[in-house]
Amino acid sequence: MHDEKYDVVIVGGGPSGLYSSFSCGVRQLKIKLLEARATLGGRIPLYQEQLIWDVAGSQGKLGSEIANNLMSAAQHFPAEITFNQSVTKISKTGRDFVITTQDDTTYAAKTVILAASSGIIHPRKLKIEDNDGFDNLHYIATEIIKFEDYIDKTVMIYGNPESLTEYAILLQKIAKTVILVTKKSHFNDISVFLDNVIIYTNTDIEVLKRNKLVVSEVVLSNGSRLEVSEILVHLGTKYETKAISFENFDVTMLDQNGHSFIQNNPDTSTNVKGLFVVGSLGAYEGKAYNLAACLSEATKAATQAAIYLDDTVVAELRVSTHNEIFKPKSQVMRANYFN
Numbered sequence: 214m215h216d217e218k219y220d221v222v223i224v225g226g227g228p229s230g231l232y233s234s235f236s237c238g239v240r241q242l243k244i245k246l247l248e249a250r251a252t253l254g255g256r257i258p259l260y261q262e263q264l265i266w267d268v269a270g271s272q273g274k275l276g277s278e279i280a281n282n283l284m285s286a287a288q289h290f291p292a293e294i295t296f297n298q299s300v301t302k303i304s305k306t307g308r309d310f311v312i313t314t315q316d317d318t319t320y321a322a323k324t325v326i327l328a329a330s331s332g333i334i335h336p337r338k339l340k341i342e343d344n345d346g347f348d349n350l351h352y353i354a355t356e357i358i359k360f361e362d363y364i365d366k367t368v369m370i371y372g373n374p375e376s377l378t379e380y381a382i383l384l385q386k387i388a389k390t391v392i393l394v395t396k397k398s399h400f401n402d403i404s405v406f407l408d409n410v411i412i413y414t415n416t417d418i419e420v421l422k423r424n425k426l427v428v429s430e431v432v433l434s435n436g437s438r439l440e441v442s443e444i445l446v447h448l449g450t451k452y453e454t455k456a457i458s459f460e461n462f463d464v465t466m467l468d469q470n471g472h473s474f475i476q477n478n479p480d481t482s483t484n485v486k487g488l489f490v491v492g493s494l495g496a497y498e499g500k501a502y503n504l505a506a507c508l509s510e511a512t513k514a515a516t517q518a519a520i521y522l523d524d525t526v527v528a529e530l531r532v533s534t535h536n537e538i539f540k541p542k543s544q545v546m547r548a549n550y551f552n
């Protein structure tokens with residue numbers, strides 16, 4: 214058992230968990246965020262190259278930009294984020310919770326915000342030896358990338374022509390060269406590509422040559438040997454659906470369309486005091502399953518957790534302009550805003 218007791222343990226580092234972390238930080242709560250994977254962003258990597266129109270104030274932004282902003286926000290206030298911690302069990306003794314993960318690590322918490330959605334998405338990996346653990350090889354179904362990091366780089370993208378096309382249209386304007394590699398025989402429309410896009414069809418990746426932590430050369434099945442700066446791989450996903458078990462208490466569940474949800478209230482509280490549910494894992498009448506709902510519920514969960522911890526805390530969260538916590542940072546940023 215970790216010695217420390219957290220005000221709140223957040224389970225899941227998707228949009229609802231990330232914004233819960235920020236919102237709990239605003240409330241100055243002591244936070245631990247546990248994420249099952251080695252990466253944050255939840256489901257957003259699945260559509261990070263798409264433009265998003267249904268998040269107020271962020272219309273027309275890329276999914277990746279929204280996710281990168283959420284990841285920064287989650288760490289705006291000190292938040293301990295621990296990766297590769299898949300929560301398997303939560304037990305309750307008195308008011309407190311103990312959260313157990315797949316390797317039997319335990320964390321003590323006064324409250325829990327469950328932001329774990331209904332399962333863990335893993336990327337399908339290259340079926341070759343030594344296919345992971347490189348700094349410049351990214352499985353983009355689960356890893357948020359920053360497109361601006363690819364300025365003047367030689368970027369190889371491997372997968373099916375549809376997703377390669379969308380990534381290439383974005384990258385071709387900033388990258389030096391974009392190399393598309395697919396096992397499929399053709400692209401629907403190559404007129405969308407600029408001259409710096411090179412296409413290999415009916416081709417596979419055969420070997421990744423390693424130089425310490427980077428892929429220094431890619432060997433293709435057609436015999437080509439290519440030096441690239443970054444490799445983006447999109448071979449789809451597999452789902453791991455292991456439910457979290459609850460010990461010493463029962464959580465009210467709800468089955469809808471063959472899926473199991475935790476029944477919560479619009480303010481994110483559940484039938485268990487101190488346990489709050491945000492995002493895709495929860496269900497109540499009229500609930501929306503989108504990013505806007507995740508963000509709104511994250512704020513509510515932080516407020517409910519703070520009130521549960523200290524009933525003198527008022528429910529209303531003061532807006533940024535009247536919140537002392539942002540004042541020093543805002544002053545510095547305002548002075549340099551147009552630099």
Ligand SMILES: Cc1cc2nc3c(=O)[nH]c(=O)nc-3n(C[C@H](O)[C@H](O)[C@H](O)COP(=O)(O)OP(=O)(O)OC[C@H]3O[C@@H](n4cnc5c(N)ncnc54)[C@H](O)[C@@H]3O)c2cc1C
Pocket residue numbers: 224225226227228229230247248249250252253254255256257259260265266267268298299300301328329330331332333334457491492493494502503504505507
């Ligand atoms: C293809 C696609 C396109 C979409 N397009 C849009 C759109 O255009 N606009 C919009 O508003 N919404 C869109 N959505 C919906 C939006 O992505 C979801 O509403 C949102 O991701 C839900 O966030 P979440 O944090 O609740 O769950 P998730 O994003 O699923 O994140 C859950 C996180 O919890 C982790 N986790 C799971 N189990 C455990 C465990 N036991 N222990 C620790 N960690 C765990 C997971 O690894 C994951 O990181 C789309 C969804 C998909 C799949």
